[in-house]
Amino acid sequence: MKRGLFKNFLVLLVIIGLVSACNLSYFEDAEFGDFVWDASLAVPIGEITYSIDELFDELNDAGAQVGVNNENIVTLSYTEALQSQTASAFMTVLDQNFTGNVVAGVNINNPGVGTTVQVDQSFEFTLSQRNSEEYDSILFTSGNFDIEFSSDFDATIDFTLNVNSLINKTTGDPLSITGTLSPSGPTFTSNNNLGDFKGDFTKDGSGNTATNKVVVDFTYDITVEPTSVVNSTDKVDFTMTLTNAEFETVFGDVGTQGLDVNFQVVNLDFFRDFDAGGITFTDPVFKFVFENGFGFPLGIDFKNITAIGNEGQIVPLSGTATAEPTVLSAPTIDNIGTIETTNFELNSANSNIADLLSSQPRKVIMEVNASTNPANGPDQYNFVDTSSLLDVSVQVDLPLIANINNLVAEESMDFNNGTDLEEAKKLLLRVITENELPLGGNIELQFQDAANNVVFTVTERPVFAAAPIASGDRTTDVATTSVDVEFSNEDIRAIENATKIRVLVRLATTDAASGNSVKFFNDYELKIKLAAQADVEIGAN
Amino acid sequence: MSAMTRKLIIFSFAMALTVSVNAQAYFSYYQLRELVPQTQSLQPAFIPNNSFTAAMPGLNMGLSLDSDFKLQDLLAKETGSIDYAIDFDVLLAAAQDVNQLNLDVTSNLFHFGLKTKKGAFSLFGNVRATVHLQYDREFMDFLANGNANRIGETIDFGGTRLMANSYHEIGLGYTRQFLGERLTLGGRVKQVTGLFHASLAEGATGSITTAADDFSWQIAVQNGTANTAGLDLFLNDQDYPDNALQDYLISNDNSTLAFDFGAKFKLFKWLHLEAAVNDIGTITYKEQPRNYNTQDATVNFSGVQLRGIENSGDVFRDSLESKFTSDETQRQFTTDLTMRTYLSASLFLGERNRFTVMAFNNHVFDEIDPSYAVAYNHSVKKFTFGLLGSYRGNGNELNIGANIASDIGPVQLYLALDNALATNRPEQYSKADIRFGINLMFGYKKWANKSDIVDLDEL
Missing domain, CATH: 2.60.120 (Jelly Rolls)
Structure with missing residues (x-):
């Protein structure tokens, strides 16, 4: 019995030992921290x-x-467009007037019987134009051509004025004005729309070939009453006034004058990121394409093309390409409304553009000067059409040969x-x-x-x-x-x-x-x- | 018995202890034998000592956690911190060439036992969960250090295997004695219903080779399939009716039959030999299967195209994923139950003292890697208690287990620990194993016999 009690006690002791040995402190108050993969x-x-x-x-x-x-070879290309002034801005028909009078040329004093005296006279006027422009003809689109007549006769005047240089576009007849002036109504006015006419200024008063000439025939009849008096100095005055003329086409010779072409700045961003060091391009090219709608040759001057370097230094274009104007061809009067294209390259052979671009310019000022009928250009009959324009595009090509x-x-x-x-x-x-x-x-x-x-x-x-x-x-x-x-x-x-x-x-x-x-x-x-x-x-x- | 025979037996016990052992076993629980009817789940040839047993529902539980690292390696604490952290560096330091993590959770739902003149019947139901993870040092080295210290080398993940199963089983057992009482055979047949599952396919391997010059990866995958079952009920619960999970847990199409077999042979009156093979069978997951498949491939990954990249993290992941052909299917698959084998030899020294040496293998991943134990049990009038020692090889601590069970009836309490020392600072141990429960036991006296145990001292 004592032995059994001892064993029971032993078992109890083991159990108590296990329980009392229980130590879970590691898990007390602990929580899972954030997982971190390191x-x-x-x-x-x-x-x-x-x-x-x-x-x-x-x-x-x-x-x-x-x-x-x-x-x-990879090529960087910068393209800019330049444009000339318009035809209407380039050429203007000036406002102007033409005056004349025709005297009776005879003295008649109480003739007793009624009679009629006819007087006629031709006039030749010259169109006023700018510079050395000489116009043969102008196809008007609008404008005013007003004529005023006045008489100091003590008689009735029946007149006819023919403006031979203004041809009606529809009938083909010259502008003709008829009217009557009387002592009670000594003035007469005629207003005419220039858009109905084309101007032909190629004949002088004698019928000879000319330019810028306006020819007028003025005829009137004096109806002399039996008791009327006509002095030889009595006259009929007329004034022709041309204002606000607009044209479709002008033919003739525009002479030598400048044609304004706007300029552009080509920003060469490629160089913007560069600081020190050098870059030398071997074969850069400026490719110009001129598209000329004017009816006259043009001379192009490249002298004002300039590169502005990183530090503001100016490198102007030079070389044979700048020696004399480059001539642009023009459409002929048989091809009015068409475009004549001229391509021109500035390259290392005819200019210093390799040096110009090796200066790593931030920008290049593209300015070209254009002049009409350059001395080294062809002798070509001129016209200006209302649609005429000179477009210039320039492409700066930088082949990466450097x-x-x-x-x-x-x-x-x-x-x-x-x-x-x-x-x-x-x-x-x-x-x-x-x-x-x-x-x-x-x-x-x-x-x-x-x-x-x-x-x-x-x-x-x-x-x-x-x-x-x-x-x-x-x-x-x-x-x-x-x-x-x-x-x-x-x-x-x-x-x-x-x-x-x-x-x-x-x-x-x-x-x-x-x-x-x-x-x-x-x-x-x-x-x-x-x-x-x-x-x-x-x-x- | 001759002195030579006795020495031979003792020498055999000693040799058994020198062998490397591994894996969970419920060794200590096994020692409760005929006293606790639920031990039939380990050895179907056990015949209870009483006439009728009714287990208390839900009050018989078991847990076995067995790994090659200590708990404090898994739940590390940095110096000065009270919080746990998963620290792969710590796990790497604790890692062996091949590492195991085995978890078994068992809840005995019910158990009815009836002892007959020649044997016993049982009707039982359990819910069980097992997790088996195997990885080699290389895998943990990758988790701890990444691939940066393996540039120019191949990291092979082929040693990584995973098998997780949970199921319930309901079955009948029958045990019968033959050859008088010398031979006892037991068997159990049970309907096993798979509930939840996750595993890597057999032969699933992977590796990553980091090129020395540009750090590009060559990633190889073979048999890249992961199978799951039942998890979709959690992951996409919004797609199912409210009672879908409950219905699934009660009954589903993942049922099959499995078997436990055991035998006990009394070689001598003082020497009993036992063998048991449990959980023989498979589960075919027909309901709720999901297969995540990656076709066999060896791909080279050099990063992503950086031009115009946004959300680089997403692009990187998408680019890497796009190199593999993956899909998700719902094909049924079959998985083995984790078959368990017990072999034991018991030496009786007198009526009340028993020495046992035993071996266990859980056959997970079809491997033979047994663990061993030696146990001593002593019985007194109303209960038995025992001590047990097991050693699971290099890197693992010595485990001292204990068990105790009463037979004072009708209420039986029992407790078995494979590592009783784990109660004192369990973080220092790599094995935690406990079985406990309460049974209602009737009819002890009918079967009380005089001891047949041979007292060796009297020989």
Whole structure:
């Protein structure tokens, strides 16, 4: 019995021991904290491949078109349009008047019987025009041609005035005015719409070929009463007034005068990002296309084309192309309403535009002067049609055949990814480039805060190497570069405060120091791969 | 018995303890044997000591958590913090080459036992859940350190396997003695109804190789299928009527038959040999199956096209996903139950003392990786109690278990722990195993016999 009690006691002791040994302090008051995955990940972020035209498109701020020339060389093109004054602004038919009188030429005093005396006279007037303009004819569209007659006869006058230089467009007859003047009604007025007429100023009063001539025949009959008195100095006056004339076409000779052409400023944004260093273009071209609707040849002077450099320096265009005006052909009178196109190139052979563009100009002022009937132009019958206009388009082509030597490009970009870095503790960014371009670059990154203070700098380092050119014009191999950029935890914390990145790129073409230019062919590509190794703390939230 | 035989047996016990062991076992619970009728779930050849048993519904529970890391490795606390954190660095430090996490939760819904002259009948119902996760050190190394320290190398996830099952089982058991009382055979047949499931397909493997130059990934996937069942009722509950989950839990089409078999042989009066194979069967999930499939592929991923990119995280994920052909299907699938095998040899020293050495294997992932234990039980008049030791190989602590059960009737209390020390700062242990319950027991006296146990001291 005692033994059984002992065993029971022993069992009880074990149970008490187990219970009393129970220690759950580890679990007291504890809760699950936020889950955080703390690991170091090597991640291929991705890649981007730039064709060369895309690459320069990025540099260009879309100010230029990026294309290729017939050699498949990438070409930057800037296009601007210039336009001349209109035909109506270039040529105006002046307001003017023509006056004359015709005297009786005989003395009649109480003839006793009634009689009639006829008087006639021709007049030749000259149109007043500007400069040395000589008009043969004008096809009017509107305007006024008013004629006033007055008589000092003490008799009835029946008159006819024929303006031989104004031909009715419908009938083909000259303008003819008839009327009667009497002692009780000594004045007469005729208002005529010039739009009904065309002017023919090619004959003088004698019928000889002339210009700018207005010929008028004036005839009147004097009805003399038996008791009337007519003095030989009695006369009929007339005044022809031409006002507000508008024309459809003017024929003749506009002489030599200036044709105003507006100017344009070509903004070469491509150069805006560049600071120090040099870039030399080998074969830039300014391509002009002139579309002339005026019926006379034009002489174009390029002397006023000017480049404004980075620091305001002025580089004027010079060369043989500026020696004498470039002649633009014109439509003939058989082709009124058509456009005569003249193409002209300013290039390195006829001008200094290579130097002009190698100054890395921010802008080029495109100003051309046009003059009519230049001395070195053809002798051509002139006309001006109301639709006549001179349109000038200019395309600045920069084929990327260049030598770039330590050219520094600068670009600022917004940086708003700071919050994305909150989970990063350490970061290694690997940039791998596979470059077919004969252009290499070192890059420096300056992270700036809102007050433009540099909070962290990734020092300059080669990011993409220029592809080699063993022979010929093309690169012969792909240049591969791998560069690591390491950011410590302190660096990342500093970058979190950045609001923008200032990117400084130092560019150099293959073997730039030799001065050789390289060609950027359209099929070149620059592939950029990004990979990262990051110590991250990723929370469940 | 000769002295040589005795030495041989003791030597065998000692050798068994030197073998690496692993996996949950309910070793201590097993030692309660005929005293607790529910132990038939481990050994169907056990015949209860009493005439009739009625388990208290819902009051018989079991939990076994067994892993290769300590609880404080999983629920780590940083110095000075009282909060838990999942710290993969800690888990990596604790990791072995191959690591297991096994969880078993059992709730005995009901159990009725009837002892007959030659054996016993039982009618029972359980709800069970098992989770088996296996991973190798490389997987944990990836979780702890990412891939950055494995640049230029391949990280192989092929050692990662997952099997999670929950089901209820209702069955009948019958045990009968043969050859007098020397041989006892038991069997149970049960209708198993699958409820919830998640697993990686057999042979599912994956790997990631990080290139040294550009960190690009080569990702390989083979047999990339994850099967689930029943989870959609939770994940998309808005798509189902209110009582859908309840109906599904009570009855569904995922039913099948499974079996438990056991045998007990009294080699000598003082030496009993036992063997049991439980949970033989499969579940075919016909209702609520979901298959998340990724076709076999080896893809290279070099990141995304950066031109014009926005929402880079989404683009990155979409780009990676697009390299794989994945779909979701609702094909039925079949999964094995986690078959369990027990082998034991019991040495009786007198009427009241029993030494047992036993082995257990849960056959998860079709692997043979047994665990072993040696136990001692002592019976007194109204109850039995025992101590048990198990050692599960390098990196695992020695487990000291204990068990106790009363037979004072009609109310029986029992408790079994494979690692009794875990009650004192359980965070320091990698195994927690407990079975407890309350039964109503009747008819002890009818079967009370004189002890047949041979006292070795008298030989």
